[in-house]
Structures are given as structure tokens and as C-alpha cells.
Amino acid sequence: MIELKGIAAASGISIGPAYKLGKEDLVVSKEAITWADIPVQIQLFEEALIKTRREIIELQKRISTDMGQEEALIFDAHLLVLEDRMLIEEVISRLKKDQLNVAFIFSEVLKKYISVFSQIEDEYLKERTADINDVGKRILRNLLGKEKIGLGDLKDKAIIVAHDLSPSDTVAMHTKKVAAFITDIGGKTSHTAIMAKSLEIPAVVGLEGITAQVNSGDILIVDGLTGIVIINPDEATLRAYQQKLENLKGIAEKFLAVKDLPAITKDGRTVVINANIEFPDEMSSVKLHGSQGIGLYRTEFFYMNRKDSPTEEEHYEAYKYVAEQMKPYSVVIRTLDLGGDKFLSQFKIPHEMQPFLGWRAIRFCLARPDIFKLQLRAILRASVHGNLKLMYPMISGIEELQQANRLLQEAKDELKQMNLEFNHDLKVGVMIEVPSAALTADILAKEADFFSIGTNDLIQYSLAVDRSNEKVAYLYEPTHPAVLRLIKNIIDAAHAANIKVAMCGEMAGEPSLALILLGLGLDEFSMPPQIIPELKYIIRAVDFKVAQKFAQEALQLSTGTEVEKLAQERLAEVLK
Numbered sequence: 325m326i327e328l329k330g331i332a333a334a335s336g337i338s339i340g341p342a343y344k345l346g347k348e349d350l351v352v353s354k355e356a357i358t359w360a361d362i363p364v365q366i367q368l369f370e371e372a373l374i375k376t377r378r379e380i381i382e383l384q385k386r387i388s389t390d391m392g393q394e395e396a397l398i399f400d401a402h403l404l405v406l407e408d409r410m411l412i413e414e415v416i417s418r419l420k421k422d423q424l425n426v427a428f429i430f431s432e433v434l435k436k437y438i439s440v441f442s443q444i445e446d447e448y449l450k451e452r453t454a455d456i457n458d459v460g461k462r463i464l465r466n467l468l469g470k471e472k473i474g475l476g477d478l479k480d481k482a483i484i485v486a487h488d489l490s491p492s493d494t495v496a497m498h499t500k501k502v503a504a505f506i507t508d509i510g511g512k513t514s515h516t517a518i519m520a521k522s523l524e525i526p527a528v529v530g531l532e533g534i535t536a537q538v539n540s541g542d543i544l545i546v547d548g549l550t551g552i553v554i555i556n557p558d559e560a561t562l563r564a565y566q567q568k569l570e571n572l573k574g575i576a577e578k579f580l581a582v583k584d585l586p587a588i589t590k591d592g593r594t595v596v597i598n599a600n601i602e603f604p605d606e607m608s609s610v611k612l613h614g615s616q617g618i619g620l621y622r623t624e625f626f627y628m629n630r631k632d633s634p635t636e637e638e639h640y641e642a643y644k645y646v647a648e649q650m651k652p653y654s655v656v657i658r659t660l661d662l663g664g665d666k667f668l669s670q671f672k673i674p675h676e677m678q679p680f681l682g683w684r685a686i687r688f689c690l691a692r693p694d695i696f697k698l699q700l701r702a703i704l705r706a707s708v709h710g711n712l713k714l715m716y717p718m719i720s721g722i723e724e725l726q727q728a729n730r731l732l733q734e735a736k737d738e739l740k741q742m743n744l745e746f747n748h749d750l751k752v753g754v755m756i757e758v759p760s761a762a763l764t765a766d767i768l769a770k771e772a773d774f775f776s777i778g779t780n781d782l783i784q785y786s787l788a789v790d791r792s793n794e795k796v797a798y799l800y801e802p803t804h805p806a807v808l809r810l811i812k813n814i815i816d817a818a819h820a821a822n823i824k825v826a827m828c829g830e831m832a833g834e835p836s837l838a839l840i841l842l843g844l845g846l847d848e849f850s851m852p853p854q855i856i857p858e859l860k861y862i863i864r865a866v867d868f869k870v871a872q873k874f875a876q877e878a879l880q881l882s883t884g885t886e887v888e889k890l891a892q893e894r895l896a897e898v899l900k
């Protein structure tokens with residue numbers, strides 16, 4: 325039995341067999357062939373290409389039915405790789421020249437392609453490496469006559485063990501055969517971790533070297549709450565975790581019982597508990613968990629994994645759907661936040677040394693009014709179908725907010741000219757996720773309808789800790805006194821200007837921090853849907869006055885560790 329600790333990324337406990345992804349290392353032997361064998365080898369290659377094409381189309385169909393067309397578009401890029409004449413011709417010409425078996429030739433050509441593409445500076449071309457790798461492995465497996473090894477083929481629920489996960493792997497987890505996943509790299513608020521939460525799959529990331537320690541078939545325990553992973557547990561440990569799992573089920577039922585009740589403290593302070601979504605098809609989970617609205621709709625996932633950009637109509641339809649589904653509750657649409665760790669293949673964003681500090685989010689949108697206004701027009705048009713609001717990401721000062729609002733005004737004028745309807749009173753919020761915005765919140769509050777604190781970024785920028793880097797994850801502390809002071813400053817400035825403050829970073833969904841945030845005066849919490857019942861339960865169990873006292877106590881402490889300890893103790897007192 326081996327016990328390891330990684331970064332808890334998505335809560336829940338899973339016990340089951342390991343399934344190692346991408347590390348099966350297909351062994352390709354090098355075999356000489358004769359001139360006469362060449363037609364047969366070419367035929368094998370063609371059959372492998374056809375079989376691979378069929379598999380991808382099949383997978384695409386399944387994903388399209390299960391998750392929607394948008395997610396299925398990822399596989400268009402894979403199909404394009406299959407049709408790459410250069411790759412196919414190089415294999416055939418080397419086959420004739422070297423007279424070696426086609427599987428070996430293909431694996432050599434594939435290696436060359438991957439190495440060339442991964443060294444290219446251009447982000448668009450660089451991104452193709454993952455597609456080439458994915459498809460190349462499929463072709464190779466078919467050439468070797470092996471069964472395709474992929475998530476789509478999982479027969480029983482298994483725990484995925486991977487170095488990292490590609491977008492297509494993560495999307496394919498929707499098939500529900502994945503019990504949990506663990507990876508070598510990644511941080512708590514990385515893209516993969518956020519996806520795991522929205523798919524409700526327990527996950528532990530940043531387990532450096534885990535892929536070297538686990539074999540497919542090993543029994544694993546994954547505790548997504550503590551970040552503990554146990555390889556081949558002994559009987560006693562297995563029993564202890566099975567018991568813990570049972571207890572968790574009981575606790576979940578207790579929380580679910582309050583999911584449709586208001587989030588009101590014992591002494592009558594009401595807050596709003598909203599959901600974060602990435603895709604419109606999450607609406608059923610949002611409703612199931614008793615959400616009072618959508619506090620963050622991350623629209624950049626709409627642009628991801630496709631070759632073209634979504635049209636204004638596509639944007640409009642998606643926002644209209646979400647608005648209608650949530651009516652009368654509100655839906656906050658966050659405008660395009662690309663850059664940082666989210667790159668889109670359609671827009672040729674230059675490779676930057678510090679992408680999180682570079683041409684990201686609102687900075688990109690202000691420089692590309694064509695792309696930005698298309699989205700703004702769609703949001704405005706959809707606003708007549710429900711209670712929509714919009715917010716801008718990564719605002720660092722008032723001038724950026726004013727510039728964005730000028731473009732919003734232009735978008736409104738364009739719609740007026742076209743006689744298209746929109747809500748003239750659409751509320752416009754600002755995400756506070758850059759320290760300069762947090763420190764000038766009083767200035768921003770004068771021109772914003774509401775704030776939403778993006779702690780995932782606010783923490784990384786204020787503590788200078790890359791949110792997706794496991795090496796510095798120990799420094800990523802939501803409870804750091806600097807973070808608490810910034811949050812207090814934001815809330816106080818907003819309330820002085822009579823506007824509401826929401827929080828949509830992962831910190832808002834940390835049960836142990838709920839009391840402090842409530843006590844600091846936060847008005848709205850937005851989080852992955854499945855945490856909502858627990859948060860409601862906590863809020864309903866406490867007096868606002870008591871939470872205010874906890875918050876004051878927390879503000880007096882000197883370290884994140886002390887705050888964390890206090891938060892855990894106080895939560896236990898309230899829930900006992």
C-alpha cells in the first residue's frame with residue numbers, strides 16, 4: 325500500500341481499478357519487408373486510416389448526442405489530421421524507400437511531426453500537436469491490430485491516471501464511466517480541475533510522478549477532498565474508506581434536503597447562492613442542486629476546440645437558451661476571457677513569455693472590437709428572453725471599464741439601427757480579479773452595476789503564484805491575510821457605493837471559508853452546482869452576527885495557515 329498526497333481538485337471519494345491513459349507505450353518493432361510486401365503494407369495503412377476515421381466519427385456522434393454539438397467539434401480537428409496529404413505521402417514514400425514495416429515507419433513520421441509542431445512558436449500550430457498525437461496514437465493502435473485504448477472504450481467504471489488530460493479526454497469523461505481521475509501535473513484552479521467539478525468527477529492533480537507508480541488494474545482510493553490517493557490499499561484502509569464513502573452519502577442527503585430553501589442565516593440575512601457553468605447543457609445539474617441563478621457563465625468554452633469562431637446567431641441562441649431556462653433567476657454572462665491558460669485556435673495569439681500577464685481577457689477584446697462587439701450584440705439581443713447581466717473579466721482600472729462600455733454603447737446603437745430589441749437597462753458588472761482593481765474598487769464602483777470577485781486570478785496575481793503550477797501550489801492560499809484584506813476592501817467599497825458583490829472564484833465554494841465570506845458581507849456566492857446544497861446548509865446554520873465576529877477574528881491573524889485553522893474550527897462549531 326502506498327499513500328500519496330496531491331492537490332485536491334474536485335471533491336468526492338472513489339475506490340476502483342486504475343486505468344492508465346496515454347502511457348501504454350505502444351511497442352512498435354522494426355521489421356524489414358520486401359518490395360513485394362509494399363502493396364500489402366500500404367493497404368494495412370489505408371485500412372488503419374479508414375478504421376480510425378470511423379472510430380472518430382462514431383465518438384463524435386456519441387459526444388454530440390450526450391453533450392451537444394459544440395463539444396463534438398473537437399473531433400473535426402482530429403479528422404483533419406487524418407486527411408493530411410503530407411503525412412500520408414511521407415509514410416508511403418518512406419515505406420518504399422526504407423522497406424520497413426508500415427507501423428514502424430508511421431511511428432517515426434509521427435514522432436517527427438510531433439517534435440516539429442511542438443517547437444513552433446505560433447500558438448495555433450503548436451496547439452495542433454495534441455491533435456496529431458491523439459490521432460497518431462489511434463492510427464498506430466489500429467495498425468498494430470490493437471484494440472483502441474481510449475476513454476470511450478472503458479467497460480467498467482475506472483479511475484483514470486494520466487500525466488495531464490487533453491480537452492478531448494476531459495470531454496469524453498461525460499460518458500460517465502470515469503469514477504475519478506488523477507494526474508501528475510496541474511493546480512487547484514487549473515482548467516482541468518474546473519472541468520472535473522463541472523462533470524462531478526472526484527479529482528486529485530499535481531501528484532508528481534503518479535503515472536510512474538501506478539499500473540492499470542491497481543486498486544486506487546482517490547479522496548478529492550483531502551488530495552489523498554492510496555495505491556493498493558490494505559483491507560483495513562479499504563474498509564475505512566468504504567465507511568467514509570457511506571458517511572459522505574448520508575451527509576450529501578442531509579445537504580440536499582435544504583437545496584430549495586433560501587440561503588438565509590438564523591438571524592435573517594439572505595444571500596444568493598448561484599452556479600458557475602461552462603456549457604449550456606449544465607442547466608439540469610444547476611436546477612437539480614437548487615441554484616438561484618448563474619453567477620458566472622464562462623463563455624470562452626464556446627470558442628474552444630473548433631476551427632471557426634461562433635457566429636452572432638450561435639452566441640445568441642446559447643444565451644437565449646440559458647436565459648429562458650433560468651428565468652426569473654439571473655444569468656451573468658462573462659465576456660470572452662481568453663489567454664492565460666485558455667488559448668483558442670481561431671485567433672492567432674502570439675506566444676508570450678507571461679500569458680497570464682499578457683494579452684488576455686478584456687485586453688484582447690478591446691483590441692479586437694469586431695470579436696467583442698459580436699458577442700456583446702448577441703448578449704444584448706438575448707437579454708429580452710430572461711434576466712441576463714453581463715460582466716467583463718480582468719478589468720485593471722476605470723479606463724478599461726469605460727472603453728468596454730463605449731463598445732457596448734456602439735453595439736447597442738448598431739442594434740437600434742437594425743431595429744433589433746434588447747434590454748436597455750442591461751446590468752453591467754466588473755470582475756475584480758486584478759489587485760489594482762481591488763485597490764481601486766471605490767473608483768470602479770461608481771461606474772459598475774455590480775462586482776464579482778474572481779479569486780482564482782486575484783489570488784494568483786496578489787500572491788504572485790501561478791494558479792496551474794503544482795510546484796508553487798503550497799503558496800496558493802485563499803486564506804492569506806493579503807487576500808482577505810483585498811476582499812474586505814472590495815466589499816466595503818461596493819457597499820459604500822450601494823452595489824452588490826458576488827464571488828465566482830473557487831474560493832466561494834470552499835465550505836470552510838463560507839462563514840468568513842458571509843461575515844465580510846459578501847452578497848452572492850457562485851460555485852460549481854454540486855456544492856450549492858452544502859453552502860446553503862452552512863449559511864442556514866449560522867447567525868450573521870456570529871459570522872461577522874469570525875470574519876473580524878480572521879482579519880486579525882498573521883498567516884493563511886492560522887486563518888485556515890480558525891475557519892475549520894468555527895465551521896465545526898456551527899455544524900455540531
Ligand code: PEP
Nearest residue numbers: 757778779780781828829
Ligand atoms: C476567477 O479568476 O476567479 C474566475 C472566476 O475566472 P476564471 O477562473 O475563468 O479565470
Ligand code: MG
Nearest residue numbers: 757778780781
Ligand atoms: Mg479569472
